[in-house]
């Protein structure tokens with residue numbers, strides 16, 4: 001869709017219009033890879049499956065499409081050239097793995113859309129009408145803290161040695177490869193601090209990145225981003241960047257989402273996205289989620305109307321949410337809207 005467009009916000013506007021005003025994001029990719037048998041106890045986390053089990057990634061993408069998702073977030077969250085190289089993988093192969101994350105999502109979209117077009121026509125008043133189910137592929141870029149694999153995307157504390165230039169140098173090539181990979185947009189996810197938001201904004205401009213991006217922050221207190229930096233300041237950085245077409249929050253407990261939407265709205269007119277986690281806490285040593293205030297799909301979904309009403313126009317789930325969560329979100333947003341089941345060939 002529209003990656004050649006000159007006005008970056010046109011892609012998002014048109015996409016939201018086709019989706020009926022509010023789009024459904026997918027749910028936890030890593031969560032579902034684990035549910036399908038993958039062992040992610042590895043510094044590469046979900047990106048490990050790009051090497052060992054790309055078929056599982058494709059299956060999980062398809063499961064989310066069947067559940068009603070309009071956006072697939074690729075398996076590149078923790079896929080970095082530096083991380084692959086530390087496993088002995090060459091630079092060239094590392095870049096191929098990044099491209100593979102996007103190709104895998106695009107393949108799932110192609111399979112789904114073929115099936116969908118077979119099932120979606122119906123005859124009304126002697127005219128054949130086609131329901132639309134637009135799908136974007138968003139190339140995930142996880143933070144520097146994700147690469148560290150120590151859970152520091154939930155603290156945003158990288159130490160004083162890590163400067164704006166360190167972060168720009170770290171992300172530059174991966175961003176370029178993913179931007180040229182055929183993805184529709186870049187999803188900067190789980191951004192825990194202001195310095196990393198600034199690094200992304202500068203890279204988008206300086207490298208003349210041709211596809212739009214979203215900025216999604218995380219929060220531990222419902223007020224600031226994870227590091228304690230001001231959400232208002234972080235969202236303002238996103239707002240000032242013309243290549244950014246949506247701003248929001250992910251991997252944050254559902255109970256904080258409403259207040260965070262209201263804060264973001266104070267500083268932007270760009271579309272707001274929210275994809276909370278289940279409310280559990282991540283134990284980075286064990287690489288496990290610890291039950292605290294995890295919410296059921298019903299609880300999660302009872303909030304969807306409130307988030308929509310408050311101004312969110314892209315809604316999905318992050319870690320520990322599943323296709324069931326996404327199906328329920330989709331139903332809540334578009335009641336009576338059926339997505340066909342496809343089989344994985």
Ligand SMILES: C[S+](C)CC[C@H](N)C(=O)O
Nearest residue numbers: 045146149150151282284
């Ligand atoms: C979004 S967190 C659950 C991703 C995994 C983390 N960076 C780690 O490697 O432990």
Ligand SMILES: N[C@@H](CCS)C(=O)O
Nearest residue numbers: 028029030046077251
């Ligand atoms: N989108 C990521 C999680 C971000 S916190 C994944 O599940 O791979």
Ligand SMILES: [Zn+2]
Nearest residue numbers: 251277318319
């Ligand atoms: Zn998450």
